[in-house]
Amino acid sequence: MRPPHALTLSRRTVQVLVLLLTVLTPVLARHANYLSAQHLDKAIEQLGSSPQGLSLRATDALLRAVTGVERPAAELRTADRDALLAAARGARGSVWSFELFGITITDPLAALESAAASRTGRWVLLSGVLLPLLLTAMLGRVFCAWICPAGFLLDLTGRLRGLLRFLELKPGRVRLWSGDKFLLLALGVAASLVAGLPLLGYVYPPALVGREVHNGLTAMFDRAEDGMLGFSAAGLTIASWFLLAVALAEIAFGRRLWCRALCPGGALYSLLGRYRLLRIRRTPARCDDCGDCVAACEMGLSPMTDRFGMECDGCGACITSCPTDALAYRLGAREARRTGEVGS
Amino acid sequence: MTGERSDRRRLLLRGGRGALRLALAGAIVGAARGRWGGPPAPRPREAAATGILRPPGALAEPEFLAACLRCTSCADACETDCIRFFAPHEGRVAGTPYILAAERACNLCLRCTQVCPSGALAPLEDIAAVRMGTAVVDERLCVSHDGTGACGACHTICPLKNRALTQGLRNKPTVHAEECVGCGMCEEACIVDDRRAIRVVTGRVWT
Numbered sequence: 001m002r003p004p005h006a007l008t009l010s011r012r013t014v015q016v017l018v019l020l021l022t023v024l025t026p027v028l029a030r031h032a033n034y035l036s037a038q039h040l041d042k043a044i045e046q047l048g049s050s051p052q053g054l055s056l057r058a059t060d061a062l063l064r065a066v067t068g069v070e071r072p073a074a075e076l077r078t079a080d081r082d083a084l085l086a087a088a089r090g091a092r093g094s095v096w097s098f099e100l101f102g103i104t105i106t107d108p109l110a111a112l113e114s115a116a117a118s119r120t121g122r123w124v125l126l127s128g129v130l131l132p133l134l135l136t137a138m139l140g141r142v143f144c145a146w147i148c149p150a151g152f153l154l155d156l157t158g159r160l161r162g163l164l165r166f167l168e169l170k171p172g173r174v175r176l177w178s179g180d181k182f183l184l185l186a187l188g189v190a191a192s193l194v195a196g197l198p199l200l201g202y203v204y205p206p207a208l209v210g211r212e213v214h215n216g217l218t219a220m221f222d223r224a225e226d227g228m229l230g231f232s233a234a235g236l237t238i239a240s241w242f243l244l245a246v247a248l249a250e251i252a253f254g255r256r257l258w259c260r261a262l263c264p265g266g267a268l269y270s271l272l273g274r275y276r277l278l279r280i281r282r283t284p285a286r287c288d289d290c291g292d293c294v295a296a297c298e299m300g301l302s303p304m305t306d307r308f309g310m311e312c313d314g315c316g317a318c319i320t321s322c323p324t325d326a327l328a329y330r331l332g333a334r335e336a337r338r339t340g341e342v343g344s
Numbered sequence: 345m346t347g348e349r350s351d352r353r354r355l356l357l358r359g360g361r362g363a364l365r366l367a368l369a370g371a372i373v374g375a376a377r378g379r380w381g382g383p384p385a386p387r388p389r390e391a392a393a394t395g396i397l398r399p400p401g402a403l404a405e406p407e408f409l410a411a412c413l414r415c416t417s418c419a420d421a422c423e424t425d426c427i428r429f430f431a432p433h434e435g436r437v438a439g440t441p442y443i444l445a446a447e448r449a450c451n452l453c454l455r456c457t458q459v460c461p462s463g464a465l466a467p468l469e470d471i472a473a474v475r476m477g478t479a480v481v482d483e484r485l486c487v488s489h490d491g492t493g494a495c496g497a498c499h500t501i502c503p504l505k506n507r508a509l510t511q512g513l514r515n516k517p518t519v520h521a522e523e524c525v526g527c528g529m530c531e532e533a534c535i536v537d538d539r540r541a542i543r544v545v546t547g548r549v550w551t
Contacts, residue, residue, distance in 0.1 A: 026416075026420065028420075029421070029422070029425075030425065033422075033423060033424070091420075092420040092421055092459055093415045093416055094415065094416060096413060097413050097461045097462075099417060099461070106461050106462075110462075113413075114410070114411055114462050117410035117411070124461070124462060163364075167361050169365075196409065197409055197436055198410070198412075202432060202439070207415075210415070211416060211429070211439060214419065218419065221425075222425070237431045237433070238431070238432050239432050
């Protein structure tokens with residue numbers, strides 16, 4: 001087995017960090033509340049080695065590492081507590097709309113929907129979407145491959161296709177028209193405008209992951225306060241079943257089926273990244289036409305014949321899979337002409 | 345010899361695959377039964393009777409429903425963990441924040457209003473400017489009003505005491521609607537169980 005490519009490693013690291021932050025945020029919120037009520041040490045003691053207690057211990061260690069406070073909980077000075085509290089309150093929300101140390105980042109789809117449903121500009125949202133808009137315009141759909149927590153989870157559950165093959169149940173290959181997602185986006189925004197409700201957030205996996213994680217963890221802590229320790233699915237809603245259905249469909253019918261053909265957020269990012277500056281390009285002279293990149297592409301594209309299109313999320317799977325290093329990130333606002341030319 | 349071994353191997357693999365397939369089917373059926381065969385989740389009765397209690401600074405209901413991103417930032421900022429969210433099957437209010445004051449009330453820290461990215465909760469600094477609803481005393485249930493005793497729990501906890509809530513003889517509470525912000529601290533503190541003797545009424549229709 002080859003060691004993982006640096007590109008794969010850095011992508012997985014970013015994805016793990018985003019998922020970790022998503023899970024940590026509700027715990028940090030609860031931690032801040034116990035801390036401000038001067039109840040943290042007692043809560044940690046009472047919750048013991050239950051998942052709730054262990055997660056509070058983890059956030060305590062993390063916050064102490066960040067702030068450099070070393071005094072034990074019982075002897076905290078006011079200044080120490082303020083520093084710990086400021087750090088604990090540094091993160092809020094999920095990738096749908098996130099705040100990290102005063103910087104708000106909002107998903108452009110969230111802002112678009114909110115503005116459409118309100119039938120006004122909602123200019124407050126503008127400061128939050130500037131950074132994602134700029135990044136997507138320059139780098140393309142990189143959110144999908146590098147940040148989206150749902151995409152990461154789907155990558156992990158997608159590994160079960162191997163199990164399917166072991167069971168001699170042949171994984172299916174459903175091909176949906178990749179324009180479906182634009183249709184869903186347009187219909188969703190139009191419906192939001194008419195109904196006066198943001199509707200696409202209910203079927204947008206990263207938003208659902210954020211909400212389910214928040215609801216699940218807060219319900220677990222609420223139950224712990226009533227003496228019911230341990231894991232619980234009490235806070236999870238029907239959205240979890242939707243996510244599970246998407247995951248099962250991707251296992252059975254094709255990798256990244258949702259992202260490729262149906263995701264409304266992916267559609268928006270595809271549109272925004274249409275004239276991106278950074279793209280993956282093939283050097284025909286080095287390409288030996290082996291087709292490894294086509295097999296590796298999660299979005300079902302064909303790098304070997306220069307067919308990247310709007311779906312390319314810059315994950316770099318084709319680059320790492322290429323035995324002759326014919327593929328690389330290049331600057332250029334336009335796609336290479338589809339020569340399909342094969343190197344000698 | 346080798347033929348026999350490969351036969352046994354094939355048989356084992358086939359058995360293993362069969363068992364795994366059965367387990368997979370069983371897990372799916374079991375999960376479905378657990379989800380849709382169980383008792384329905386209880387709906388909060390109090391809130392249905394008095395209207396939805398939104399966090400402070402919430403816009404009027406239709407504008408709020410349109411603007412709110414359903415991002416959970418307000419709950420992460422909340423100091424008392426009082427902000428809950430409607431489940432996705434609750435219709436048009438799905439995913440939006442609400443408070444069950446009888447369970448856990450808002451302490452008017454106003455952090456949620458300052459972090460809301462969409463302006464669905466308008467930023468506020470002064471607790472007297474909040475208008476979440478109005479507390480209403482149910483004189484039939486209140487122990488100070490019906491003569492059972494002298495309580496005063498609502499007055500003790502009220503963040504705007506002597507302005508929004510005053511006490512009369514035997515600690516009888518009186519709410520002054522023009523000053524009351526509707527935080528619900530009185531509802532949480534009320535000693536009358538099950539159905540509180542003081543409840544926040546919001547007029548936000550529960551659908």
